[in-house]
């Protein structure tokens with residue numbers, strides 16, 4: 588009898604395999620079967636799949652983890668040195684006390700009261716996008732609906748010209764790829780470096796223009812800071828970039844993979860059509876089930892024990908948020924999509940000091956996008972074969988979502 592070859596230890600590097608790329612939960616379950624905290628020998632990082640352990644890491648571990656210019660050089664990607672400079676100024680990669688200074692300056696525009704004032708504008712944009720749809724023929728719900736809405740809203744909130752939303756979306760996708768993937772080729776490094784250079788120059792011009800004239804949105808608010816330690820231009824540019832990245836791709840993915848999930852669960856779709864009050868639970872369940880931000884990195888602040896493992900100070904740790912959102916110790920029947928799930932305290936927006944301050948905006952935008960879509964489309968059918976997922980491993984989303992819809996009676 589021949590023995591089976593030993594199965595390779597599960598690793599984040601395997602997410603590039605087509606089967607795991609199509610359904611990363613196949614890999615996350617293999618990881619969890621080995622323990623809620625395991626060592627990834629290929630990527631040299633601890634992998635956290637348990638919910639309780641994820642909360643501990645989000646709450647207590649360090650966020651300053653970006654590669655330095657020298658590290659990029661050693662990786663054979665010296666062209667990404669300017670990206671290191673941008674990242675170390677971004678709140679997402681900062682720890683106290685630096686973190687709160689930047690976060691407080693940027694987050695004020697995104698509180699729930701301010702966000703509620705945008706409802707009319709969101710409905711207007713959705714309605715305009717739906718007006719252009721040729722019902723009965725195939726159209727791409729990802730490119731023609733899920734991308735423009737958040738890109739237009741975030742462009743406006745940032746204080747940038749609405750006409751530039753498509754370009755901003757392309758630059759943001761590139762920056763998200765830069766921070767979301769584990770390795771880049773030299774040619775991809777060149778492309779991403781050029782993209783960041785163009786985006787940085789564009790925001791610098793917008794700052795100069797608003798400084799000389801009238802301030803608008805986030806940029807205007809940051810230029811008007813009158814505290815003792817206002818953000819300088821390099822900090823404003825870096826944090827407008829991370830806010831754009833936060834507000835663009837993630838909500839797009841929530842809307843398009845959410846629509847795909849709802850069409851695969853017609854009873855859920857039917858329920859939100861019948862009962863608008865069910866929408867809130869549906870958005871939360873999509874966030875849990877198809878977690879747009881799949882994982883987040885951290886650094887151990889001290890020697891600690893977590894999930895039965897000894898983690899040394901300075902070790903890299905990757906929280907697999909999407910896996911924690913299906914932890915059977917916290918969620919009953921976690922593989923089931925259930926829009927009435929209560930409680931549903933998923934970690935899609937993380938936890939603790941870096942909890943996403945765009946959460947209220949994201950929840951409202953997704954809810955309105957689904958409402959307006961269902962109001963205008965009596966039926967939604969996916970066409971065009973199996974779903975195709977983007978290469979960005981950290982921000983999970985579709986490349987396209989071809990659908991045929993039928994027009995609802997007015």
Ligand code: HEM
Nearest residue numbers: 678679833834837838841879880883936937941943945949
């Ligand atoms: C479905 C939509 C969204 C998801 C799933 C999401 C997810 C997340 C997650 C998981 C984090 C924490 C990352 C970490 O700690 O490593 C985060 C932070 C952040 N998000 Fe979001 N986000 C979304 C929408 C938005 C929006 C609409 C904005 C702003 C317009 C935004 C801006 C940010 C910023 C600036 C941070 C960094 C906060 C900090 O470091 O203190 N996000 N987001």
